[in-house]
Amino acid sequence: MNSKPDKLIPALYGGVIMALMSSIPFISMVNCLCCAGVMLGGFLAVFFYKNNFTPDTPPFTSGDCMAVGALAGVFGAIIGTVLSIAFLALFGNMMGAFILDILKNMNLNIPGEAIDAIEESLNSPLTFFSMVLQLFGGLAIDSLFGLLGGLIGYSVYKPKGHMIPPPMPQQPTT
Amino acid sequence: MKRSFTYYILVISVLLWCGMLILPPLMAAIEFPSHTISHPIYKFYSTICHQYEARSLFLFGFKLAVCARCFGIYIGFFIGCVLCPLILKRRYLEGVSWWIIIGFPMLIDVVLDFLKIHESTLTTRLLTGLWFGTGAAIILTPIIIEAISEIILKKIIIKGIKHEFKT
Numbered sequence: 001m002n003s004k005p006d007k008l009i010p011a012l013y014g015g016v017i018m019a020l021m022s023s024i025p026f027i028s029m030v031n032c033l034c035c036a037g038v039m040l041g042g043f044l045a046v047f048f049y050k051n052n053f054t055p056d057t058p059p060f061t062s063g064d065c066m067a068v069g070a071l072a073g074v075f076g077a078i079i080g081t082v083l084s085i086a087f088l089a090l091f092g093n094m095m096g097a098f099i100l101d102i103l104k105n106m107n108l109n110i111p112g113e114a115i116d117a118i119e120e121s122l123n124s125p126l127t128f129f130s131m132v133l134q135l136f137g138g139l140a141i142d143s144l145f146g147l148l149g150g151l152i153g154y155s156v157y158k159p160k161g162h163m164i165p166p167p168m169p170q171q172p173t174t
Numbered sequence: 175m176k177r178s179f180t181y182y183i184l185v186i187s188v189l190l191w192c193g194m195l196i197l198p199p200l201m202a203a204i205e206f207p208s209h210t211i212s213h214p215i216y217k218f219y220s221t222i223c224h225q226y227e228a229r230s231l232f233l234f235g236f237k238l239a240v241c242a243r244c245f246g247i248y249i250g251f252f253i254g255c256v257l258c259p260l261i262l263k264r265r266y267l268e269g270v271s272w273w274i275i276i277g278f279p280m281l282i283d284v285v286l287d288f289l290k291i292h293e294s295t296l297t298t299r300l301l302t303g304l305w306f307g308t309g310a311a312i313i314l315t316p317i318i319i320e321a322i323s324e325i326i327l328k329k330i331i332i333k334g335i336k337h338e339f340k341t
């Protein structure tokens with residue numbers, strides 16, 4: 001029986017999709033629904049991983065899918081941070097300005113001070129500290145939700161009749 | 175489904191996550207008018223939720239860390255984790271059909287609101303979120319426990335093999 005396929009490449013594909021969905025302006029709004037874009041990346045990583053299996057390889061397990069999803073999250077966070085900095089440098093904070101416009105036009109009776117504070121945060125320059133903070137925040141959030149996406153992928157593509165193997169008896173120490 | 179040590183760790187983790195959602199309004203109320211502690215927590219959650227005031231629940235006059243729908247999903251996930259051992263006695267819920275069943279009300283609420291056929295309210299957002307979160311937990315809890323147990327098992331086996339090599 002062959003060994004299980006490599007997890008790195010499917011995780012990288014999932015991570016790239018995750019990064020694109022998290023950094024492209026307006027498309028990234030899909031993450032407003034409980035990180036749906038990030039979870040989709042983890043889910044797709046499992047989909048790509050599942051496609052590498054042949055009948056003579058052992059079936060994939062929930063642990064494999066969890067690892068692939070979390071790994072996709074790590075790739076997604078790193079690539080996503082780089083891409084979002086690039087998009088911010090190229091186009092500015094388009095989405096932030098768009099959301100501020102909506103808030104202003106919604107007649108929500110938002111105090112002027114609050115609007116000023118939002119505008120100030122939109123116009124604040126990108127510092128090295130904020131980039132590092134974004135990267136570490138992304139690593140935590142993306143790996144958590146990528147892991148969940150991977151487990152959702154497992155629940156959908158779970159091989160039929162798969163059972164978790166019983167624990168091996170411990171060898172007596174001599 | 176057996177209530178194992180891993181299960182209790184999962185329930186406590188989800189409870190902590192849900193508790194973190196009410197921490198920003200609590201801190202904001204305590205430290206008002208300053209936002210030194212609550213602002214970074216709101217900022218952290220802003221990456222996973224839009225946090226629109228019109229779509230959020232309020233506590234002590236300050237909005238929760240996430241919107242009503244997300245809050246419903248997370249609280250539902252906790253309820254689902256607690257209910258899971260009572261509901262799933264023998265078989266696990268598998269396949270895409272269960273995801274369609276739990277996601278359908280939320281999808282309808284979002285799509286009809288988008289098409290301006292029906293206006294989604296805080297109640298519909300919260301209820302559809304609760305339904306989705308509870309269902310997701312019932313599907314995912316056994317899988318999460320299985321995955322963590324598998325990783326722990328692998329570590330025990332590797333440790334055993336290393337020990338064998340040493341002796």
